[in-house]
Amino acid sequence: MSTISIESVTKRFPNGFEALKGINTEIAAGSFTVILGPSGAGKSTLLRLMNGLETPTGGSVSIAGETLGKANLRKVRVHVAMVFQQFNLVERLSVATNVLTGRLAQRSWFGSVFYLFRNEDMDITREALARVGLTDKAWSRADKLSGGQQQRVGIARALAQRPKVILADEPVASLDPVSSEEIMGLLREICDRDGITIVVNLHQVDLAKRFADRIIGMNSGRVVFDGASAELSPQALRTIYQREGIEHDNSLDLALAYA
Ligand SMILES: Nc1ncnc2c1ncn2[C@@H]1O[C@H](COP(=O)(O)OP(=O)(O)O)[C@@H](O)[C@H]1O
Ligand SMILES: [Mg+2]
Secondary structure (H helix, E strand, O other): OEEEEEEEEEEEOOOOOEEEEEEEEEEEOOOEEEEEOOOOOOHHHHHHHHOOOOOOOEEEEEEOOEEOOOOOHHHHHOOEEEEOOOOOOOOOOEHHHHHHHHHHHHOOHHHHHOOOOOHHHHHHHHHHHHHOOOHHHOOOEHHHOOHHHHHHHHHHHHHHOOOOEEEEEOOOOOOOHHHHHHHHHHHHHHHHHHOOEEEEEEOOHHHHHHHOOEEEEEEOOEEEEEEEHHHOOHHHHHHHHOOOOOOOOHHHHHHHHOO
C-alpha cells in the first residue's frame, strides 16, 4: 500500500526556474525513505509538495488515496506532519504549549484561534513528550533547550498531530553529530513502533545509509537513484552529486568519503 503517490510532477517557479522536471514515485505506508541530494536538487520543493505548501505546475500528488487540491488541503494536511531544520518553535512559549500546537491541525478555526485545547489534547501532549524523553522539560521555555532538545520538541509536536506521515526537511542540518544520531534514531523508532511513514531530506550520505530503508537520489530536479541503502554504490553517489560543467566537486568527495 502506498501512502504518498507522486505522478509526473513538475514544478516551475514564477521566475521560470524548473525545480522539478517530472517526478514519479510511490512511497509505501510505514516505510522510512531518505531523499538525498546536493543543495538545489529540489528536495525541499518535493517535500513541500507532499503537504501542499507548494502546488505542482504539472502532475499530481496523492496522500492516502486523496489527490491534493485546494478543496481538500486542510483535510489531507491533518495526516501529514512537518519537522524543520530550524525547528520552527515559538521560542518564548513552553515546550508543552509548542507540542500542543500540533493539535491545532485537528481543531476548528475557532478553537485554533483561541487556543482552545481539550483534556484529550493534554494527554496526547504528555504522551508525545514522554516519547521524545522530554517529560521533565514540559514547562521550560522552548528557547532554553539545546538544539537537539528543540528538535525533539519539533518531533513531539509532529507526533501530537497523530499523523500518518512525517516529512522532515534537513532535520539534523543544524545539529552536532551526536544529536543528529539521536534525532535520526528517534525518527527510525517512530517509523518502526508507530508505523508512521517517514520521509527525510538529507545531504549526509552516512546518515542516509544507516537509517533509511530506501534512498531516493535527486539531482537537478530529477530522480537519479532509487534503491535500498545497500545499493547506494560510489557510482550511484557520483550520479547524485555530479554537477553540470564542474569537473571536480567537494560535495562529491565528501559523499564518497562516507560511501
Ligand atoms: N520560490 C522559488 N523561486 C524560484 N526558485 C526557487 C524557489 N524555491 C526554490 N527555488 C530553486 O529551486 C531549486 C531547488 O530548490 P530546493 O527544493 O530548495 O532544493 P534543495 O532542498 O534540494 O536544496 C534551487 O535551485 C532553488 O534555488
Ligand atoms: Mg532543502
